Amino acid sequence: MSGRARAAGSEVLARAAWSRLAEPADVTAGALVAILGAVEALAWLTTAADGDLDHHVAALAAERSLDATTARRVRRGVDRWRPRLDGLEPARDLDALDRMGGVLVVPGDDGWPTSLDVLGAGAPFCLWVRGAPSPADVLARSVSLVGARASTGYGDRVAGELAAGLAAHGFTTVSGGAYGIDAAAHRGAVTVGGATVAFLAGGVDRLYPAGNSDLLLAMVERGGLVLSEVPPGSVPSRVRFLRRNRLIAAAGAATVVVEAAWRSGSLSTAAVAVDLLRPVGAVPGPVTSMASAGCHRLLREGRAVCVTDAEEVRELAGGLADDGAGVRAAEDARDAVHRGPLDSLDGPARQVFDALPLSGGSRPEDLVRGAGVDEGLVLSALGRLELLGLAARTPGGWVKRRA
Amino acid sequence: MSGRARAAGSEVLARAAWSRLAEPADVTAGALVAILGAVEALAWLTTAADGDLDHHVAALAAERSLDATTARRVRRGVDRWRPRLDGLEPARDLDALDRMGGVLVVPGDDGWPTSLDVLGAGAPFCLWVRGAPSPADVLARSVSLVGARASTGYGDRVAGELAAGLAAHGFTTVSGGAYGIDAAAHRGAVTVGGATVAFLAGGVDRLYPAGNSDLLLAMVERGGLVLSEVPPGSVPSRVRFLRRNRLIAAAGAATVVVEAAWRSGSLSTAAVAVDLLRPVGAVPGPVTSMASAGCHRLLREGRAVCVTDAEEVRELAGGLADDGAGVRAAEDARDAVHRGPLDSLDGPARQVFDALPLSGGSRPEDLVRGAGVDEGLVLSALGRLELLGLAARTPGGWVKRRA
Numbered sequence: 045m046s047g048r049a050r051a052a053g054s055e056v057l058a059r060a061a062w063s064r065l066a067e068p069a070d071v072t073a074g075a076l077v078a079i080l081g082a083v084e085a086l087a088w089l090t091t092a093a094d095g096d097l098d099h100h101v102a103a104l105a106a107e108r109s110l111d112a113t114t115a116r117r118v119r120r121g122v123d124r125w126r127p128r129l130d131g132l133e134p135a136r137d138l139d140a141l142d143r144m145g146g147v148l149v150v151p152g153d154d155g156w157p158t159s160l161d162v163l164g165a166g167a168p169f170c171l172w173v174r175g176a177p178s179p180a181d182v183l184a185r186s187v188s189l190v191g192a193r194a195s196t197g198y199g200d201r202v203a204g205e206l207a208a209g210l211a212a213h214g215f216t217t218v219s220g221g222a223y224g225i226d227a228a229a230h231r232g233a234v235t236v237g238g239a240t241v242a243f244l245a246g247g248v249d250r251l252y253p254a255g256n257s258d259l260l261l262a263m264v265e266r267g268g269l270v271l272s273e274v275p276p277g278s279v280p281s282r283v284r285f286l287r288r289n290r291l292i293a294a295a296g297a298a299t300v301v302v303e304a305a306w307r308s309g310s311l312s313t314a315a316v317a318v319d320l321l322r323p324v325g326a327v328p329g330p331v332t333s334m335a336s337a338g339c340h341r342l343l344r345e346g347r348a349v350c351v352t353d354a355e356e357v358r359e360l361a362g363g364l365a366d367d368g369a370g371v372r373a374a375e376d377a378r379d380a381v382h383r384g385p386l387d388s389l390d391g392p393a394r395q396v397f398d399a400l401p402l403s404g405g406s407r408p409e410d411l412v413r414g415a416g417v418d419e420g421l422v423l424s425a426l427g428r429l430e431l432l433g434l435a436a437r438t439p440g441g442w443v444k445r446r447a
Numbered sequence: 448m449s450g451r452a453r454a455a456g457s458e459v460l461a462r463a464a465w466s467r468l469a470e471p472a473d474v475t476a477g478a479l480v481a482i483l484g485a486v487e488a489l490a491w492l493t494t495a496a497d498g499d500l501d502h503h504v505a506a507l508a509a510e511r512s513l514d515a516t517t518a519r520r521v522r523r524g525v526d527r528w529r530p531r532l533d534g535l536e537p538a539r540d541l542d543a544l545d546r547m548g549g550v551l552v553v554p555g556d557d558g559w560p561t562s563l564d565v566l567g568a569g570a571p572f573c574l575w576v577r578g579a580p581s582p583a584d585v586l587a588r589s590v591s592l593v594g595a596r597a598s599t600g601y602g603d604r605v606a607g608e609l610a611a612g613l614a615a616h617g618f619t620t621v622s623g624g625a626y627g628i629d630a631a632a633h634r635g636a637v638t639v640g641g642a643t644v645a646f647l648a649g650g651v652d653r654l655y656p657a658g659n660s661d662l663l664l665a666m667v668e669r670g671g672l673v674l675s676e677v678p679p680g681s682v683p684s685r686v687r688f689l690r691r692n693r694l695i696a697a698a699g700a701a702t703v704v705v706e707a708a709w710r711s712g713s714l715s716t717a718a719v720a721v722d723l724l725r726p727v728g729a730v731p732g733p734v735t736s737m738a739s740a741g742c743h744r745l746l747r748e749g750r751a752v753c754v755t756d757a758e759e760v761r762e763l764a765g766g767l768a769d770d771g772a773g774v775r776a777a778e779d780a781r782d783a784v785h786r787g788p789l790d791s792l793d794g795p796a797r798q799v800f801d802a803l804p805l806s807g808g809s810r811p812e813d814l815v816r817g818a819g820v821d822e823g824l825v826l827s828a829l830g831r832l833e834l835l836g837l838a839a840r841t842p843g844g845w846v847k848r849r850a
Contacts, residue, residue: 125819198733283794283797330601330733332601337755343731343753352747394685394686412530417527418523
């Protein structure tokens with residue numbers, strides 16, 4: 045056992061142990077640890093597993109006032125956890141992490157990202173972290189970008205641009221380290237020097253998928269994180285992938301789906317975010333692209349807000365809450381690009397402008413007839429149009445000018 | 448005056464006259480006609496315009512209990528309408544329409560599309576119609592498809608496919624006859640033999656824009672309509688274009704925007720539809736396409752539902768109200784395409800499947816440890832997996848099979 049692991053104390057060791065004993069999001073294990081504390085829960089399990097289990101469960105239920113359902117769940121839980129007690133060596137797992145330069149973070153640590161606490165009994169026991177020592181700091185302003193492994197060039201480009209645009213405003217991009225949209229998002233952040241975080245489904249010693257290991261290492265080396273709730277050596281099974289998605293949904297202030305097929309793991313991440321009352325965004329795409337069908341489904345079902353650029357994503361994440369004026373100014377600027385003096389004209393002035401000839405010239409009474417507005421309005425409109433440089437008085441009468 | 452126009456009666460002639468005297472959506476004219484009837488309103492205007500106007504307005508206000516504001520509006524209205532009394536000849540306009548094989552339809556006629564009545568005092572006085580004699584019949588099941596003149600190939604294709612898909616289910620496509628999305632929608636309907644309707648901003652004698660005149664003629668000849676609220680000879684001015692949009696929004700059971708820039712006339716049509724409580728749809732597109740920016744804006748602002756195919760448009764229009772089962776069946780079918788036997792597995796069975804080796808073989812107790820589920824679940828999962836052809840018992844133990 046290394047010095048670091050020894051210094052970690054029994055709470056840290058116990059949580060490391062529980063992260064191997066129970067599968068992710070095992071809410072019975074989470075509840076037991078919440079009730080007894082990680083150390084006592086582990087001691088109880090070790091004792092109960094070797095003795096008269098029914099007796100130990102009954103005694104626990106009596107002592108802690110557990111109802112019959114909870115007691116039954118704990119009883120079944122022991123059947124799941126007991127086989128993994130053999131050979132359990134959390135200190136060895138911590139040593140392995142230590143050798144990779146990683147740290148274990150547990151609830152209560154300064155580095156613990158409290159955004160995960162929303163998961164309740166399904167929250168991780170601990171996080172096995174490679175990269176920056178404080179997940180709390182890195183994740184303080186963050187958005188989760190998720191999407192299809194089978195992404196298109198369009199989706200990859202949009203994901204990369206969103207991540208880069210978020211990084212430029214100090215937002216961390218969270219994703220799952222997979223091929224496709226995940227990788228494009230991570231890469232977009234790394235390219236502009238932004239921090240980006242990958243929650244892995246397996247252990248952080250396995251940079252999965254192998255094709256992304258260079259990218260994941262680059263993230264670790266450049267202020268980002270690769271982390272997992274399962275210890276080194278754990279296989280990234282399908283169930284762990286699905287449960288990992290809840291961490292991505294909880295970690296980001298908002299979750300944005302860039303591309304997703306009609307049925308897709310990304311939609312499960314979005315569904316968790318909805319359940320957690322986190323804002324969800326979806327990037328639209330061509331209706332002819334099956335890779336966008338899941339995004340359109342989210343929009344149709346009113347489960348996601350349509351987002352088309354990094355600014356809209358930041359707005360979704362609430363990071364601009366202090367800066368609403370900035371959003372409005374940007375929208376005004378966007379409008380102004382498309383607005384000329386003609387657009388400022390109200391109805392009658394516009395009607396008079398339209399009725400003006402380009403040459404020859406009209407008298408005001410002709411314009412009354414042509415524009416269908418009364419003479420007073422015609423005269424005031426002509427004055428205004430002249431001021432704007434849109435009309436001119438000529439010897440033959442009034443004519444149109446293009447500003 | 449032709450026989451048809453003479454037979455039309457004074458109400459028809461008076462409405463034809465009002466459609467020339469007042470600009471579209473002149474709600475003061477609309478209110479006057481609603482209060483007095485078209486014939487009497489025209490007689491009053493003719494008398495008042497030639498005499499002491501203040502006196503006539505005061506007498507009208509007293510007789511009809513008009514408040515001061517309304518009286519003032521009528522007074523100003525006369526200034527707008529009076530110049531157009533000179534040379535007013537509605538019978539000549541009707542003759543011109545007659546020569547084109549058109550008909551005039553007024554409220555109360557069997558052919559009047561009552562969907563326009565929602566416009567109240569801003570409803571048209573009459574419709575100048577070329578094509579099928581009954582707009583009411585053609586518009587009975589209809590959807591308005593609108594969008595940018597500066598459309599992309601993507602937008603044109605989607606508009607055409609939506610119109611064709613709607614026609615296949617007996618829906619008429621309504622639009623504005625313009626280049627771009629309008630033309631693509633009309634063409635998509637005509638191509639599959641569907642009825643399609645263009646509301647023009649100018650007179651129906653001017654098939655505007657000229658480049659679409661063949662298309663508009665084809666619509667007239669194949670069960671569709673070209674119609675206008677302004678008489679033959681009227682110029683399609685900008686204001687008339689904008690006000691024409693309210694007819695498109697009112698005529699369709701739903702309005703769908705296919706492509707629109709950030710600021711766009713199509714958005715004004717959508718805004719009217721929202722005001723009229725008509726459902727509005729928007730077709731998403733690439734976020735990199737400025738031609739879709741207006742559609743995404745509608746989606747972001749929650750003013751439109753995301754629609755991606757004709758079925759979703761029909762659902763929006765309520766045409767499937769009697770046929771909800773059809774929608775669900777279609778969605779189930781769409782799901783089923785993507786679903787294999789693995790997807791039917793619940794948590795523990797899936798975990799056991801994932802933990803099974805492809806070769807060699809595992810004992811149930813290995814699987815308890817590997818999958819993290821208790822032995823009872825492992826055994827029942829193995830039974831189920833064997834039934835589904837996903838697991839097999841070999842001399843070396845249990846192995847995975849791919850169905």
